[in-house]
Amino acid sequence: MSLPIHQTLPGLCLYRKISLLLRSLGALAMLLAVGIPTAASSKSLVVSWLPDTVAAGSPCLFRVDAAGSIGSLRGDWMGHQITFFSSSGHHAWYGLAGVDVEAKPGSYKLSLEATLANGAVVHKQQIIVVHIGHYKTEKLTVPEKFVQPDAETLRRIEDEKKIKDAAFSHEIAEPEWSGKFIPPIDTAVSEGFGTRRTFNGKLASVHRGLDYHAKPGSPIRAANSGEVVLARELFYEGNCIIIDHGQQFYTLYMHLSHLEVSEGDNVEKGQEIGLSGATGRATGPHLHTAVRWQGAYLDPAQLWLLPLPQLPSTGQSQANSR
Numbered sequence: 001m002s003l004p005i006h007q008t009l010p011g012l013c014l015y016r017k018i019s020l021l022l023r024s025l026g027a028l029a030m031l032l033a034v035g036i037p038t039a040a041s042s043k044s045l046v047v048s049w050l051p052d053t054v055a056a057g058s059p060c061l062f063r064v065d066a067a068g069s070i071g072s073l074r075g076d077w078m079g080h081q082i083t084f085f086s087s088s089g090h091h092a093w094y095g096l097a098g099v100d101v102e103a104k105p106g107s108y109k110l111s112l113e114a115t116l117a118n119g120a121v122v123h124k125q126q127i128i129v130v131h132i133g134h135y136k137t138e139k140l141t142v143p144e145k146f147v148q149p150d151a152e153t154l155r156r157i158e159d160e161k162k163i164k165d166a167a168f169s170h171e172i173a174e175p176e177w178s179g180k181f182i183p184p185i186d187t188a189v190s191e192g193f194g195t196r197r198t199f200n201g202k203l204a205s206v207h208r209g210l211d212y213h214a215k216p217g218s219p220i221r222a223a224n225s226g227e228v229v230l231a232r233e234l235f236y237e238g239n240c241i242i243i244d245h246g247q248q249f250y251t252l253y254m255h256l257s258h259l260e261v262s263e264g265d266n267v268e269k270g271q272e273i274g275l276s277g278a279t280g281r282a283t284g285p286h287l288h289t290a291v292r293w294q295g296a297y298l299d300p301a302q303l304w305l306l307p308l309p310q311l312p313s314t315g316q317s318q319a320n321s322r
């Protein structure tokens with residue numbers, strides 16, 4: 001912006017010239033006061049994330065490092081709100097989030113709002129590229145006439161949807177997890193996450209979980225610490241457990257033969273929560289496990305690999321700086 005301080009001001013008395021000059025200098029001072037410190041402050045927030053390549057279905061760990069002390073940090077990511085938490089002296093802040101398996105690839109903005117210890121508010125925006133998720137496609141051919149659930153079953157499915165919605169609206173403000181999530185069983189994967197199933201050439205469903213081979217009666221453990229928000233038999237899921245790990249980050253365990261926890265229980269990472277089975281709509285004995293964050297389904301296999309910080313001790317994340 002050019003200010004008129006170097007222009008000649010014909011036809012004005014000396015007093016008016018000085019007055020205009022002072023007003024111009026005042027405007028310059030205002031610009032310096034408002035514009036430059038804001039730019040410097042947003043630069044003082046350094047954003048990094050894991051995994052390095054974010055794709056549809058990826059869980060993501062966002063890390064924000066600040067030069068000064070931050071009082072609170074919020075983020076906006078693909079229409080979701082993230083409340084960040086700090087684990088070491090309020091300089092490193094973390095947000096566990098993700099990208100839904102059916103999200104479109106493209107460039108998405110992570111918008112941050114930091115409230116500094118001195119009360120000043122700083123904004124920062126970071127573009128993150130979401131790549132296409134490379135998941136398998138399974139072509140199935142079935143008779144055109146699907147067997148429809150009867151009226152009574154449809155009512156049951158509708159009632160169970162409300163029960164699940166209630167479980168997923170459970171709120172825990174702080175993370176309950178600490179460190180890495182672990183696979184609930186040590187067997188081989190029988191079907192990966194994200195497989196697109198087409199029936200008679202039409203996309204019918206996306207596999208929103210990960211299946212493990214599991215002999216009936218195999219012990220199933222909690223992937224991380226949290227609170228059991230659902231533990232009951234459902235039509236499709238069979239005996240099902242949902243654990244809330246805080247901030248609307250859940251893990252799900254389906255088709256169990258036996259439940260060893262109840263709704264409202266607090267569980268520790270690695271704790272046995274039930275035994276595997278083939279209950280509900282399962283083609284055979286296996287464990288279906290799923291990860292859900294604010295309604296988005298994420299790849300459990302990628303979650304097991306994320307080096308998450310220990311809480312509430314000092315943060316040891318290996319997030320790459322950018």
Ligand SMILES: [Zn+2]
Nearest residue numbers: 209210211288
């Ligand atoms: Zn499955």
